[in-house]
Amino acid sequence: MTQKLTEETVMTTTSSCESCGMPIESGRYCDYCTDDSGALQSFDDRFARMVAWQARRDPAASKQDIERQTLDYMATMPAWRDHPRVLAR
Numbered sequence: 001m002t003q004k005l006t007e008e009t010v011m012t013t014t015s016s017c018e019s020c021g022m023p024i025e026s027g028r029y030c031d032y033c034t035d036d037s038g039a040l041q042s043f044d045d046r047f048a049r050m051v052a053w054q055a056r057r058d059p060a061a062s063k064q065d066i067e068r069q070t071l072d073y074m075a076t077m078p079a080w081r082d083h084p085r086v087l088a089r
Contacts, residue, residue, distance in 0.1 A: 017029050017030035017032075017033055018077060018078040018079040019033035019040060019041075019046060019077055019079040019080065020032065020033050020046070020050065020077065021073075021076075021077060028040075028079075029079070032049075033046060033079075040079060043080065043083050043085060046074075046080075047070060047071075047074070047085070050070045050073070050074065051063075051066055051067055051070050054066045054069055054070055068089070071085065071086055071089040072089065074086050075089065
């Protein structure tokens with residue numbers, strides 16, 4: 001008995017985390033932006049972590065520039081675009 005082998009194309013749909021923009025396969029937020037229960041972390045927590053990430057990417061930038069860049073980026077994210085600190089930038 002011979003089985004015919006066929007190639008199956010597996011299609012995955014990816015979307016972006018609404019907090020940081022990281023590609024994800026399901027849900028609204030990635031694992032980096034959620035707490036242990038799956039809830040979105042606070043703005044202050046996410047802001048601090050995103051500032052730290054940006055500082056590692058651009059160590060020569062000033063803290064003020066990094067914070068401005070982070071707020072500008074967060075303004076493009078659905079989770080944060082209406083947050084008072086983002087709007088006040």
